[in-house]
Amino acid sequence: MTKKNQTLGEFIIENQTDFPYASGELSRLINSIRLAAKMVNHEVNKAGLVDITGAAGDTNIQGEDQQKLDVFANETFIKTLTNREIVCGIASEENDDFITIEGQKNDHKNKYVVLIDPLDGSSNIDVNVSVGTIFSVYRRITPVGTPVTIEDFLQPGNLQVAAGYIIYGTSTMLVYTTGHGVNGFTLNPALGTYYLSHPNMKFPENGKIYSVNEGNYVHFPQGIKNYIKYCQEEKEDRPYTSRYIGSLVSDIHRNMIKGGIYIYPGISNYPNGKLRLLYECNPMAFLAEQAGGKASDGFQRIMDIKPTELHQRIPFVCGSKQMVEKVEEFMKKG
Numbered sequence: 001m002t003k004k005n006q007t008l009g010e011f012i013i014e015n016q017t018d019f020p021y022a023s024g025e026l027s028r029l030i031n032s033i034r035l036a037a038k039m040v041n042h043e044v045n046k047a048g049l050v051d052i053t054g055a056a057g058d059t060n061i062q063g064e065d066q067q068k069l070d071v072f073a074n075e076t077f078i079k080t081l082t083n084r085e086i087v088c089g090i091a092s093e094e095n096d097d098f099i100t101i102e103g104q105k106n107d108h109k110n111k112y113v114v115l116i117d118p119l120d121g122s123s124n125i126d127v128n129v130s131v132g133t134i135f136s137v138y139r140r141i142t143p144v145g146t147p148v149t150i151e152d153f154l155q156p157g158n159l160q161v162a163a164g165y166i167i168y169g170t171s172t173m174l175v176y177t178t179g180h181g182v183n184g185f186t187l188n189p190a191l192g193t194y195y196l197s198h199p200n201m202k203f204p205e206n207g208k209i210y211s212v213n214e215g216n217y218v219h220f221p222q223g224i225k226n227y228i229k230y231c232q233e234e235k236e237d238r239p240y241t242s243r244y245i246g247s248l249v250s251d252i253h254r255n256m257i258k259g260g261i262y263i264y265p266g267i268s269n270y271p272n273g274k275l276r277l278l279y280e281c282n283p284m285a286f287l288a289e290q291a292g293g294k295a296s297d298g299f300q301r302i303m304d305i306k307p308t309e310l311h312q313r314i315p316f317v318c319g320s321k322q323m324v325e326k327v328e329e330f331m332k333k334g
């Protein structure tokens, strides 16, 4: 029975039976993410101080300038997951290719692969606006004892066994699902312990907040332009409120609590949208659906899309069920 304010450790042990093949590995995996998040949280709180601010000097495969915190978060999550004998492979926004984790005995015996966006909302790091980390977990499909292959990572989102995010904001929270609802844990920085502050999180069926970068308006598909006009109309419970933080994790987190929709459509310079299917859209879609919300590319369910590339992008519409369905209605009308 979920008890408010129980610790994350207690919750994991108590809900271990939720995990298919409950052999403790997934619990250990969530525990290692909890630990790495604390280390990253410590650095995020120093953002603005010389040693952790600004660009790291390299660009990632997406052509983005890597921030020092992108690199620190990436190394911290990879090291923490690798040292705990749970994962057989990791894919990250900050690494061109996936990383094979042989395991201490080089026997490739581990069963899970993790896909991660180590630092989400990088453009907000140096301006003291909340950022996040996003993770997605699959059971490998290649035989245990053999090296992972790209196929282990290109699984459709509906095969995820766990997904979540950490938000480094006014407080630091870990929000995740293993397919049995969504729970949020707030870090008590003095004790270094996460407490169940948001049990059984639910997207309100409908909402009054829309989150989209309207600076790209002229490049939006007609369906999205029409939906934004619909949100701004003086009619019924509208106009809605426009809120856009520019960190996917933060915009989705707020909308999950208050009711709302996040939209990043295809635009001229990002015909397939900007967000990455494997380590941004799939994990957020799993959380949204587990919280009674919905996620699509404007037409089809995100989690039914068969991925073809590690860093592929996809248009993304995610949030309160009725709002996503309204966008799909406008997109169909075109």
Ligand SMILES: O=P(O)(O)OC[C@H]1O[C@](O)(COP(=O)(O)O)[C@@H](O)[C@@H]1O
Binding pocket: 064, 093, 117, 119, 120, 121, 122, 123, 213, 246, 247, 248, 249, 274
């Ligand atoms: O500045 P834009 O084009 O609106 O894009 C903002 C979006 O891009 C992102 O920053 C992409 O994520 P990363 O910061 O991990 O690259 C999202 O968090 C955010 O929603």
Ligand SMILES: [Mg+2]
Binding pocket: 117, 119, 120, 121, 248, 280
């Ligand atoms: Mg991101």
Ligand SMILES: [Mg+2]
Binding pocket: 093, 117, 118, 119, 120, 121, 122
């Ligand atoms: Mg990122």
